[in-house]
Amino acid sequence: MVQQLREAFTIYSLDCLPSVVIENQFRLLQQTISLKMFIRICIVIFGVLTVIRWALRKKWGSVDRTNEIRSKGKIVLITGANTGIGKATALEFAQRDANVILACRDLEKAKEAVSWIRQKTTLGQLICMELDLSSLQSVRTFCKEFKSKYDRLDILINNAGVQVPPEKTKRTADGFEMHFGVNHLGHFLLTNLLLEPLKASAPSRIVTVSSIAHSWGKIYFDDLNCEKRVGKGLVINTLYSDSKLANALFSKELSKRIQGTGIRTYALCPGGVVTDFGRNRTGPMTWVFMILGPILRYILKSPQEGAATTMYCALSKNLINESGEMYRDCRRWNQKSRIQLDDEDANRLWQESAKLVLITGANSGLGKEATFEMAKRGAKASRNLELTQSVVEQVLKMHPSSELTAMKLDLGSLESVREFAKEVQSKFDKIDILISNAGVYAPLGKQMKTAEGYEFNFGVTK
């Protein structure tokens, strides 16, 4: 047995340490402890782990299926449903006869998940759709396709998430820091674009998978997109924690903005779950986790157990009158054991996020980018002359030879549009390129009207 163990150990550690070192260590170990003693130690460790496992499982709680809203025929959208907690959630909904949309960035992997679920149940409908949260274009295309197929959505599960090592400075397609971009902004835009179908099937629910890691997070409003900071942390990247705090704040602020629509929103921590989540880990921790792997698998949650709180938030009748709260282990999460979510931060993060993903006029976001691109030949229009003027100055600094004209245009007022057009005609005799870029998003429920009394979103965007 010792020989076998020794072989296994040597092979296991081959890439990590020179085998001579290991053999010497092993000989030393053999000299100090006898086989009997070794077995005894193993039994004691196993016993302790079993007690821990038992205690943890008692604490986790479980879903009470008899206290759930029926999900037969309900339309359920799950992001990142091809593996881990997302896949387990998809299985749970399929078993409850729901129509499950698996929104994944890799359709092949999504199909594999469907076959896996089909081996376990024939109930429910499983539909794969492509969604890459690291590209806002992909989010927009996805929502368009979704809305062309469905006019309602009962349950949205914002589950997908990434964690990459701190040294990695990967960015999303739109240049956002990876954690902030995928975990927060991608879901922020997705949720906002799906509010209409959610509203159409009210009472409906939005469930956002955050993490205990949010407690160690911080929102850096002066450096939201991480241009100055770098991530830190051996096991958990601080940028990941920040993005999970953003998830929690998002859900809280969302609850206020959708008040009165019949949509409810919940955020949660699934607990420690054994999934593919560490796949992007590098460095010495890869080895630590590989060696701890069997132990973690024994005491931590399986993906099915990890999906329980998601199911609780999505279906429990107990939560009918709640919105904007956080949950863990299938119950409301005691505020004392986590960070306090600040209302002002939540509001501010919402506004900043909206600026980043929902295109405003030419004074920020894509419009600003387009302006940089068009700097050599553009005239441009914006509602707020002062803001625009500062952008003009920025552009001029980068391209001193540009010719830019700031002009006032408020699409919220038809009168302003007419005046603007008249002014353009008097100043220029032709326009080469017209960029209809501006757009707004006004919260549902609040009745905002343009100067002429049109519904705000309709009036400005059209």
Ligand SMILES: NC(=O)c1ccc[n+]([C@@H]2O[C@H](COP(=O)([O-])OP(=O)(O)OC[C@H]3O[C@@H](n4cnc5c(N)ncnc54)[C@H](OP(=O)(O)O)[C@@H]3O)[C@@H](O)[C@H]2O)c1
């Ligand atoms: N596991 C835990 O202990 C734990 C603890 C606290 C919170 N959480 C949270 O639980 C959620 C699920 O995690 P998990 O443990 O199930 O991890 P996982 O097994 O790694 O699954 C993550 C899912 O997100 C998807 N995803 C990643 N980047 C994406 C992108 N750009 N666009 C679309 N989908 C993307 C992945 O797709 P690919 O397979 O294509 O990469 C995968 O389907 C995450 O939000 C995580 O933060 C997990």
Ligand SMILES: *[C@@H]1O[C@H](CO)[C@@H](O)[C@H](O)[C@H]1NC(C)=O
């Ligand atoms: C994480 O690793 C997976 C598998 O190796 C890879 O497909 C994915 O692109 C990586 N994610 C990031 C954000 O680097």
Ligand SMILES: *[C@@H]1O[C@H](CO)[C@@H](O)[C@H](O)[C@H]1NC(C)=O
């Ligand atoms: C929700 O509120 C309604 C109306 O106030 C009440 O009748 C009902 O018992 C509440 N349900 C729960 C689960 O709290």
